[in-house]
Amino acid sequence: MNTLNNSRRNFMKNVGALALGSTLPFSLVELAFAESDQNFTFAYISDAHLQHIKGTRFVRTWDRGLIRAVAETNLLTPKPDFVIFGGDLAQLGSKAELDHGTEILSALNTKVHHVMGEHDYYLDLGEYWEKLFGPQYYSFDHKGVHFIILNSIRTYDDWTFKRWPTSEQRMLEMAGLDNPNGSPFMVGEEQRKWLKSDLAKINKNTPVVVFSHSPLQKIYKGWNFWTEDAEQIQALLKPFKKVSVIYGHVHQIQYNQIGNISFNSVMATAWPWPYPQSYAQAEQYLPKLTVPMNRADPFFDRDATGWQFINLANGRVDLNYTLYNNANRIVRYNTKKKRPEDSAYQGEDARIPPQTHY
Numbered sequence: 561m562n563t564l565n566n567s568r569r570n571f572m573k574n575v576g577a578l579a580l581g582s583t584l585p586f587s588l589v590e591l592a593f594a595e596s597d598q599n600f601t602f603a604y605i606s607d608a609h610l611q612h613i614k615g616t617r618f619v620r621t622w623d624r625g626l627i628r629a630v631a632e633t634n635l636l637t638p639k640p641d642f643v644i645f646g647g648d649l650a651q652l653g654s655k656a657e658l659d660h661g662t663e664i665l666s667a668l669n670t671k672v673h674h675v676m677g678e679h680d681y682y683l684d685l686g687e688y689w690e691k692l693f694g695p696q697y698y699s700f701d702h703k704g705v706h707f708i709i710l711n712s713i714r715t716y717d718d719w720t721f722k723r724w725p726t727s728e729q730r731m732l733e734m735a736g737l738d739n740p741n742g743s744p745f746m747v748g749e750e751q752r753k754w755l756k757s758d759l760a761k762i763n764k765n766t767p768v769v770v771f772s773h774s775p776l777q778k779i780y781k782g783w784n785f786w787t788e789d790a791e792q793i794q795a796l797l798k799p800f801k802k803v804s805v806i807y808g809h810v811h812q813i814q815y816n817q818i819g820n821i822s823f824n825s826v827m828a829t830a831w832p833w834p835y836p837q838s839y840a841q842a843e844q845y846l847p848k849l850t851v852p853m854n855r856a857d858p859f860f861d862r863d864a865t866g867w868q869f870i871n872l873a874n875g876r877v878d879l880n881y882t883l884y885n886n887a888n889r890i891v892r893y894n895t896k897k898k899r900p901e902d903s904a905y906q907g908e909d910a911r912i913p914p915q916t917h918y
C-alpha cells in the first residue's frame with residue numbers, strides 16, 4: 561500500500577512538473593494506476609477435454625489432470641486474484657461433460673472466468689455453456705488492466721448452420737484434425753464490432769490482456785492453430801502500448817511477439833500435442849521465438865501437460881509453466897528486447913536436445 565501511495569505521489573509530482581508546460585488530458589491520470597506497483601497474479605487452467613463414457617463414467621486420465629490442477633491452484637501462495645479456464649472443458653460438448661467439469665472446477669477457492677473452446681461449442685453452439693458460465697465474450701477491469709474474453713472458435717455460418725444433418729456430426733467434424741470437412745476458426749464480425757467499441761473506451765496506455773481459445777495469430781491451419789481474422793483483431797489492438805494475448809487449444813508452449821502484441825500459449829491438463837515440424841509436411845509458421853518444450857514421454861501419461869501461474873507485472877506477462885513430468889519453464893517479457901523470452905532456454909546452446917526416438 562505504501563509503495564502504491566508513493567508511486568501515486570511521485571506520479572502526481574511528475575504530472576505537476578509537466579503540467580507547467582502543457583495542459584494534460586485527464587486520461588493521463590489513468591496511466592498512474594496502470595503504471596503503479598500493483599503487480600498481481602492469476603492462474604490459468606485449460607483444455608481438460610473431459611470425456612463421457614457412459615452413465616457416471618468419464619475418461620479417468622483427463623479427469624485426474626483437471627482435478628490435480630484445481631488442487632494445486634488452491635494451494636498457491638500468493639493466492640491468485642482469479643482463475644481463467646481456457647476452453648475445451650468438454651470433449652464433445654455434452655451436458656454430462658460440462659456438468660462434470662463444473663463440478664470439478666467448483667472446488668476452486670477463487671473466481672473463475674471461462675473461455676469457450678471448440679469442443680465445448682459445436683454441439684449446441686454454446687447454449688448450455690452460457691447457462692453455466694455466462695456470456696461467450698465480455699471484458700472486465702482489474703487493478704488497472706483491461707481484460708477481454710473472446711470466443712475465437714466460431715466459423716462461417718454456412719458451415720455451422722447448413723452443412724450438417726445433426727449437431728452431433730457438426731461437433732465430431734470440428735473435433736477432427738487435418739479434416740477436409742473442417743472449417744477455420746474466427747472471431748467473426750459481430751465480436752469484432754463489439755471489440756472495437758469496447759476498446760474505444762480504453763486509454764491507449766492501459767495494459768490490455770486478451771484471452772482467446774485459438775491463437776490470434778496464424779501458426780498451423782490443419783489443426784486450427786490459426787484464427788482466420790487474426791490480422792483484423794491485431795489491427796484493433798495495435799494502438800495500445802501493452803497488449804498480451806493468452807490462448808489455449810495448442811496443448812504446447814508457444815510464444816511470440818508481433819509488433820506491440822505478445823502472445824503466450826497455455827498448457828492442457830489432458831494431453832500434449834507434438835510441434836508442427838514433427839507432424840506435417842504442410843506449411844506451418846511456428847514462431848521463431850518459441851523454444852519448443854521437450855517432447856512428451858509416452859510412458860508418463862501426464863508428461864508435457866500442466867497448468868500455469870501468470871504474473872502481470874506492470875502490464876507485462878510473466879508466464880510460469882507448471883508441467884507435471886517435464887521441465888517447468890518460465891517465459892518472461894524482456895523489456896529491453898521488447899519480447900517474451902524463455903528465462904533458461906532461449907539461447908540455441910541452452911536448449912534441451914530432443915529425445916531419442918528408436
Ligand SMILES: [Fe+2]
Pocket residue numbers: 607609647648677809810811828
Ligand atoms: Fe484442446
Ligand SMILES: [Fe+2]
Pocket residue numbers: 648677678679773808809810
Ligand atoms: Fe481447442
